Amino acid sequence: MTDATNPLMQPSTLPYGLPDYGAIRPEHYLPAFQAGFQEQLHEIARITMVRSMPTFENTIEALERSGELLDRVAHTFYTVSSADATPEIQEIDEQLAPLMAAHQDAITLDGQLYWRVQRVYEQRDALDLDPEQRYLVERHHREMTHAGASLDDEDKAQLTALNQKLSTLTNTFERNLLNDTNALAVVFDAPDELDGLSAGELSAAARAAADRGLDGKYLITLPLFSGHPALAQLRVRESRRRIMAASLMRASRDNANDNRPVLREIVRLRAERAKLLGYDSHAAYVTADETAGTPDAVERMLRRLAAPSARNARAERAALQAIVDETEAAPFPIEAHDWAFYTERVRTARYDIDSSALRPWFEAERVLQDGVFFAANRLYGVTFSEREDLAAYHPGARVFEVRDADGTAVGLYMLDLYTRDSKRGGAWMNAIVSQSRLHGTAPVVVNNLNVPLPGDGEPTLLTLDEVTTLFHEFGHALHGLFATVTYPHFAGTNVFRDFVEFPSQVNEMWILWPEVLDNYARHHETGAPLDPAIVERLRATETFDQGHATSEYLAAAWLDQAWHRLGTEAHVDDVAAFEAAALTDIGLDDPAVPTRYSSTYFAHVFSGGYSAGYYSYIWSEVLDADTVEWFRENGGLTRGNGDRFRQRLLGVGGSKDPLEAYRDFRGRDADIEPLLKRRGLGS
Incomplete structure (x- = not known):
């Protein structure tokens, strides 16, 4: 293979630098990565060989210019490896994991490069730097120091070995989870076992089964979290139990996909590295x-x-138990697989709302166009037009061009809505091309969800949770699209991990905003709007079941902390026993409220970027809830409000200390009281 025959070796000629996925084949990736590694190492060598004293231009800016080929190839590949991980792509991913770790260490731990960065850092007050440049110097110095650049050569060698092992193990964790999640999808023989699902949901289950060669059967695939949307609707208790049991046992059985030894080794090596x-x-x-x-x-x-979350969850369970005792011929104690089903009964009894009955008003295309895009247009003036002439990495992904109110091009937005066996669980946003004035690039971002694909001719009707997920992930996409920086280090969502969820959480506020909801929540057959009385009752339920929701989240956040607060002397033999002890310690050991992610399928922390950082969702929500109050106090969905939020928060990307950016937007630090009120946790 030559550079001329490998489409990854040259910048794409497609609009916005969108990779030419139609021309890219799996065998193109490894040679392009190898070339990218070599090219960036040569670029770093040119920086460290400069005889003149370090300056911002010959060190920091030169470092920012390096790795353009590698960055392009990596963004292209990792988009595919997470959303369409065929066996061939998985094999490449496994080979790449230690290579990427070694390459990153070769740069981050380069003693000569660190010396130059340190010299620029020490003289930063005397240099003529703008605020972004100064912050860039500070961040490069901080990140290299934090990563171990000041260690001696022997310790650096040990650190590099640890990082390579960890990269391989996290890749193994994700592969095992994907394989076992697919293997544990629950097969049902007859539709009466799925009594309670809509015709569209049954059609999707039949299609999923047929795609695996199980004609005449019904397949319920598993989401990333412990529960399942179908549990709220299924009337057959045994069906609910089977789905929950399959979800909870993922990657924790004695087979090739067992993640217990993998995560224990990850924890041990991370502790060793920290020491x-x-x-x-x-x-x-x-x-x-x-x-x-x-x-x-x-x-x-x-x-x-x-x-207070556990206290509220106990009160909620008592209400559920009362429903069971009153309505079931043979009452039984509420268990985890019953919670969502009887919660819906309580919700119906208390608020006269059946969540599953709302789905006809949440047709996916209308939610996207007349909800998600509509709110963004009203706030920021941006428009979205589908580019059917541009091909994504998978036929199921769609491409939209984003333009500002004056017609100026912003970038591309891609949506990959539906689940498939080759896609990892959950929902996420990632950049395919990052914006940078230095490189002259505009953003290309993608949102991935895992909505079941309906049968041919059937509409895609979303649950309220899926509507929330779409708005949430689109908030990340807006951050990636709107951040306008010079240096790629600060592009898009490259902010502190415990700040990154803040803009996405803020975007959820528009789901029930009257002007937005009235525009998208229309019955997919009649066009009738959602009854205003139902809307009011929906708003009244915002703190409903928050004891359960907050408890299951906090349990996962605490498990993450418990694992990652272990020192090198700790040794865990029994993963389940460790989990139980940790949850008892914080008072969240309720079997009816299992942790949102148990350790063996906790991809956020054992194969994603949230290790010791899953707390960031609730940490960011303090800022989010306070920001929602600001929008309400200042007129809500207006261009003026949107422009302020865009310019002072979304637009700065990572080029400013996030809490300083928040104070610039809000005029003060965030107050926790709006969060406590939102989650019903006040005294």
């Missing part, structure tokens, strides 16, 4: 470079919220 870097634990290492600062600060927040 090498001078920290007591991996959690201490991670939070030291986040807005939280320390694991103790995280623990204080989690414990403050855990007790």
Whole structure:
């Protein structure tokens, strides 16, 4: 293969630099990565060989210019490896994991490069730097120091070995989880076992089964989290039990997909690495470079919220038990697989709302066009037009061009809505091309969800949770589209991990905003709007079941902390026993309210970027809830409000300290009271 025959070796000629996925084949990736590694190492060598004293231009800016080929190839590949991981792509991913880790260390731990960065950092007050440039110097110095650049050569060698092992293990964790999630999808023989699902949902289950060669049967695939949307509707208790049991056992059985030894080794190596870097634990290492600062600060927040959450969950369970005792011929104690079903009964009895009955008003295309895009247009003036002439990495993904109110091009937005066996679970946003004035690039971002694909001719009707997920992930996409920076280091969502969820959570506020809801919540057959009385009752339920929702989230956040606060001397033999002890410690050991993610399928922390950082959702929600109050106080869905939020928060990307950016937007630090009120956790 030559450079001329490999489409990854040259910048794409497609609009916005969109990779030419139609021309890219799996065998193109590894040679392009190898070329990217070599090219960037040569670029770094040219920086360190400069004889003149370090300056911003010959060191920091030169570092920012390096790795353009590798960055392009990596963004192209990792988009595919997460959303369409065929066996061939998985094999490449496994080969790449240690290579990428070694390459990153070769740069981050380069002693000569670090010396030059340090010299620029020490003289930053005397240099003529604009605010973004100064912050760039500070971040490069901080990140290299944090990563171990000041270690001696022997310790650096040990660190590099640890990083390579960890990269391989996290890749193994994700592969095992994907394989076992597919293997544990629950097969039903007859539609009466799925009594309660709509015709469209049954059609999707039949299609999923047929896609696996199980004609005449029904397949319920598993989402990433412990529960399942269908549990709220299924009337057959045994069907609910089977689905929940399959979800909870993922990657925890004695087979090739067992993640228990994998995660134990990940935890051990992360603790060893943290000690090498001078920290007591991996959690201490991670939070030291986040807005939280320390694991103790995280623990204080989690414990403050855990007790009232558990108290509310107990009250909610009592209400569910009362329904069971009153309505079932043979009452039984509420278990985890019953919670969602009887919650819907309580919701119906208390608020006269059946969540599953709302789906006809949430047709996916209308939610996207007349809800998600509509709100963005009203707030920011942007428009979205589908580019059917541009091919994504998979036929199921769609491409939209984004333009500002004056017609100026912003970038491309891609949506990959439906689940498939080759897509990892959950929902996420990632950049395919990052915006940068230095490189002259505009953003290309993608949202992935895992909505079941309906049968041919059937509409895609979303649950309210799926509508929420779409608005949430689109908030990340807006961050990626609107951040306008010079240096790629600060592009898009490249902010502190415990700040990154803030813009996406804010975007959820528009789901029930009257002007937005009235525009998209229309019956897919009649066009009738959602009854205003139902809308009011929906708003009245915003704190309903929040004890359960907050408890299951906090349990997962605490498990993440518990694993990653372990030191090198700790040894865990029994994963389930460790989980049980950790949940007892924080008072969230309720079997009827299982943790949102158990350890063996906790992809966020064992194969994603949230290790010791899953707390960031609730940490960011303090800012989110406070921001929602600001929007309400200042007129809500207006261009003026949108422009302020865009310019002072979304638009700065990572080029400013996030809490400073928040103060610039809000005029003060965030108040926690709106969060406590939202989740019903006030005294």
